[in-house]
Amino acid sequence: MTGTVAVNGEVRRLEELRLQDFLQSFFFGAGFFETLLVEEGAPMFLARHLARLRESLGAHTGCVHPPPPDVLTPEAVREAMRRCLEADASLGLRFTGVAKLVAGDGRLLLSFSPLPQRAPGEGMVLETAEDRCYRRGDPTLNHKSVSYLRQYAQLGRGTVFVNEAGELCEAPNGNLFFLVGDAVVTPLLEAPCLPGVIRSVLLEQGRLGGMPVVERTVLRGQVEDVRGCVLTNSVSLALAVPRLLGRELPGSHALAENARAVVREYARREG
Amino acid sequence: MTGTVAVNGEVRRLEELRLQDFLQSFFFGAGFFETLLVEEGAPMFLARHLARLRESLGAHTGCVHPPPPDVLTPEAVREAMRRCLEADASLGLRFTGVAKLVAGDGRLLLSFSPLPQRAPGEGMVLETAEDRCYRRGDPTLNHKSVSYLRQYAQLGRGTVFVNEAGELCEAPNGNLFFLVGDAVVTPLLEAPCLPGVIRSVLLEQGRLGGMPVVERTVLRGQVEDVRGCVLTNSVSLALAVPRLLGRELPGSHALAENARAVVREYARREG
Structure with a gap:
């Protein structure tokens, strides 16, 4: 700093x-x-x-x-x-x-x-499900408060927070988008997750890589159907998740690139 | 301060x-x-x-x-x-x-x-169940961290935190003990709740008002069987809860007085 x-x-x-x-x-x-x-x-x-x-x-x-x-x-x-x-x-x-x-x-x-050091095209492997912390519908996790220890303790550990219903919620440092079936799906705010700025941009755009972007529950058991995953936040914009809970996702890089292009276009328009 | x-x-x-x-x-x-x-x-x-x-x-x-x-x-x-x-x-x-x-x-x-202003014998009415926040087994709530907004936002509002299984957990400012059946029952740490210092003293003593003190799940639905309730923390030691989620509990005052006596005796012995 x-x-x-x-x-x-x-x-x-x-x-x-x-x-x-x-x-x-x-x-x-x-x-x-x-x-x-x-x-x-x-x-x-x-x-x-x-x-x-x-x-x-x-x-x-x-x-x-x-x-x-x-x-x-x-x-x-x-x-x-x-x-x-x-x-x-x-x-x-x-x-x-x-x-x-x-x-x-x-x-x-x-x-x-300064910007975090990150090699160009470097992704974010998410390998660990933390399933003891998040409560479905918890409103406190819809706000980015300095009461941040829960997320801070998991930073850089490749964590996905999962709620008691087995739903994927978010990463400690960003929202998640999953390519599953014929849509790009991001968890509902009630999962809970932060109402991320990049998340809202992608939802407003409504399409990514030719597919609709929708809010929908993603269960942990559905990871085997996921073909790509992107982590979004306001600093990195969109990071590929090349491996998610044991599953290799080569489709993540193209999806992340598409997402970054959408975000850049919105940023340019909004000045 | x-x-x-x-x-x-x-x-x-x-x-x-x-x-x-x-x-x-x-x-x-x-x-x-x-x-x-x-x-x-x-x-x-x-x-x-x-x-x-x-x-x-x-x-x-x-x-x-x-x-x-x-x-x-x-x-x-x-x-x-x-x-x-x-x-x-x-x-x-x-x-x-x-x-x-x-x-x-x-x-x-x-x-x-300074000490908080409180009239002698004044109790703490707990009238509101907050049942969207606490997750059973959440380990972060076993630590008293300065990531305290969830509790801080509920201070003085007569709140009881309830987990997704309908189990009573704690108040924002203390642990809870319930007189129910022929025991004094306090929620398990896994509810979750803080491992309060006064809580541990009362559990170590093991008896209160002639009854055993035990850790056990207390469901919200069991409130109708509760005959007394005490809120414990390190500043007030033990406060009577004369009303709990709509139920009048005149037995709370005697229970709180007993608890304070036990705590004072421990404090005297530990110097």
């Missing part, structure tokens, strides 16, 4: 920030976050990320203290970002990397970090 | 602490906490709280950065506490209130707050 941040739009140095000003998030996990891809200084799908953040804050009035509404607009965040990039020579106005927003304790904290 | 704290045994002012030094807890909820009752300067069940903290840290090596082992001993925490109380005239060596320990980011943070 880099040293230049913004708090409610004001450029600050990370080392100046006091724990005291973020205690509810720190003690109780009472905050929400967004992770955005920034390319050449431009944050991708910023309006969608802020809409999700506002929705989570709106669903937790009384327990999470929201930032002032005027710092939660795309214009305000773009301006805060511009000021940070301009102020820090190690970032610069053409910065490409990751921006993170954390909302809680009446503040919106904007910070930056 | 008061302004004098200790970080890894060193007395500090809260306002001097930098967010930067607690980022993993702040961003990802990757830390654990303990809340202790302090009476006349003496922390109750300190060794038990530290044992639980070490157990949670041990179960999360690789994702939560533990404090140095030498700050996690009862002697070290007693000494840190003594130094804080001595340094702050608003606390003083005879301080009675709440101490909080947070372990994460390679640090143990000790802080203090």
